[in-house]
Amino acid sequence: MRDAATGLRNDVADGATGRANSIAVLFSGGSDSTLAAALAAGRAATVHLVTYAHPFMFFHSKIGTNVGRLREKFPSVRFVIHRETLTLLYRRLYGRGFFGKLAGRGSMLVPHLCGACKLAMHYATVSYCLRNGIDRVY
Helix, strand or coil: CCCHHHHHHHHHHCCCCCCEEEEEEECCCCHHHHHHHHHHHCCEEEEEEEEEECCCCCCCHHHHHHHHHHHHHCCCCEEEEEEEECHHHHHHHHCCCHHHHHHHHHHHHHHHHHHHHHHHHHHHHHHHHHHHCCCCEC
C-alpha cells in the first residue's frame, strides 16, 4: 500500500489521469466534503462516503440531500455510504470519564476534544480502507 500523503501529492502532480477503482471521502455532507466527493467521482468507479457520528455532531441532515445530488450528477459512479459512531473508539483512546471531565472544566478541553475527534476519525478511516482495499482518501 502506498503512503497516503505521497499518493495525494502524486494525484495532484499528474492530474490524477489514472482512474482508481475506489476512493474514500471523509463525508460530512457539507460543501467541502461534497466537493471532495465530486472530485473523487471524476477519478474512481466507486466512491466510499465515510461518515462518523458522536454526540457533538449535528450536521447529518445534509448527508442525504448531497448524496442524492452526487448520484444525479454522476450516475455511472457507485456511491457507498458508510456510517459509524465514534463513541466506543473515544472511550478506547481516551478512557472513561472524558466527557465528564469536559463538563467540569468547560471550554479548556474543547481543543483536546476536537483533536480527539480527528484522531478517532482518521484511525477509523485507515481501518475502513484497509478492510476494503482502498488506497486513496480525500
